[in-house]
Amino acid sequence: MNLRRDVFQAIADPTRRAILLLVASQSMTAGAIAANFNTARPTVSKHLQILIECELLGQEQTGREIYYHTNAKKMKEVADFIEPFRQMWDDRFNKLESIMKNYPNKK
Amino acid sequence: MDLKTKIDAEDGKHFLVITREFDLPLELLFKAYVEPEIVEQWMSTKVLKLESRKHGSWQFQTSDPEGNILLKSGGVIHEFVPNAKIVRTFEMENTPFPVQLEFLEFEKLNDDRSKLTMQIVYKSVEDRDAMLKLPFAKGINMAHNRLQEVVENII
Numbered sequence: 001m002n003l004r005r006d007v008f009q010a011i012a013d014p015t016r017r018a019i020l021l022l023v024a025s026q027s028m029t030a031g032a033i034a035a036n037f038n039t040a041r042p043t044v045s046k047h048l049q050i051l052i053e054c055e056l057l058g059q060e061q062t063g064r065e066i067y068y069h070t071n072a073k074k075m076k077e078v079a080d081f082i083e084p085f086r087q088m089w090d091d092r093f094n095k096l097e098s099i100m101k102n103y104p105n106k107k
Numbered sequence: 108m109d110l111k112t113k114i115d116a117e118d119g120k121h122f123l124v125i126t127r128e129f130d131l132p133l134e135l136l137f138k139a140y141v142e143p144e145i146v147e148q149w150m151s152t153k154v155l156k157l158e159s160r161k162h163g164s165w166q167f168q169t170s171d172p173e174g175n176i177l178l179k180s181g182g183v184i185h186e187f188v189p190n191a192k193i194v195r196t197f198e199m200e201n202t203p204f205p206v207q208l209e210f211l212e213f214e215k216l217n218d219d220r221s222k223l224t225m226q227i228v229y230k231s232v233e234d235r236d237a238m239l240k241l242p243f244a245k246g247i248n249m250a251h252n253r254l255q256e257v258v259e260n261i262i
Contacts, residue, residue, distance in 0.1 A: 009118070009119070011118050081239070081240070082114055082116055082239055084242040085114060085239050085240075085241070085242045086110070086112055086113075086114045087242070088242045089112050089114070089125055089127070090110070090111060090112035090127075092149055092150060092151075093111070093112055093127045093129070093149075093223075094111070095148065095149040095151075096129075096136075096139045096145075096149040097129050097130060097131060099139065099145060099148050099149055100129075100131050100135040100136065100138070100139050100145070101130070101131065103135055103138070103145075
């Protein structure tokens with residue numbers, strides 16, 4: 001559970017969430033990622049480090065460059081966590097909708 | 108991915124927002140929150156009390172199929188504007204979870220469609236996350252119980 005909490009702390013930061021969105025579609029170097037933000041390069045590096053530590057990002061060396069990509073498995077874990085709660089409400093609302101569609105006094 | 112019910116639970120915040128669009132006129136959606144026998148159906152609970160007015164209070168009781176009481180919940184209604192808004196508290200009795208505050212807003216999208224926005228405010232970020240985990244934990248428990256039943260039947 002502690003590991004999970006770290007993941008949630010990691011994605012609590014808007015810059016880190018933006019980084020995850022950015023590299024979700026394609027692997028990018030730290031320089032290319034930093035170019036998308038007004039923040040100083042070392043700050044971006046720090047964010048990348050945190051994302052790597054909690055395994056939301058992976059790195060891959062290609063030649064002299066290091067490319068960053070999202071770790072799909074870990075990202076799914078984060079989404080799955082809220083999913084049962086969402087599902088519970090979705091089930092209730094689906095029920096509500098079908099009951100009211102058959103409501104006798106329906107106009 | 109087209110999800111009908113959306114949960115926006117920003118990290119580090121002690122609230123979350125649930126949104127849902129319904130294929131129902133606003134009046135019917137709102138009615139589903141006011142008529143006790145309808146609430147009982149879609150919430151799968153027994154409504155002991157539901158006073159839909161300012162300073163009113165509500166109390167639900169949920170039992171398992173054998174009739175054992177699983178959960179009693181209740182709260183008070185702070186604001187009640189028909190077809191527009193309900194502000195209420197929600198508390199699960201005999202649990203360590205602190206009371207939570209709920210803001211429900213009902214909107215007309217057109218003559219046949221409506222939208223519900225429900226903001227739930229928790230005492231702390233930790234309390235919110237613990238609450239989010241409940242159905243997750245329950246799902247595991249239910250799977251476990253089912254497994255146990257199967258095993259018991261085999262023996």
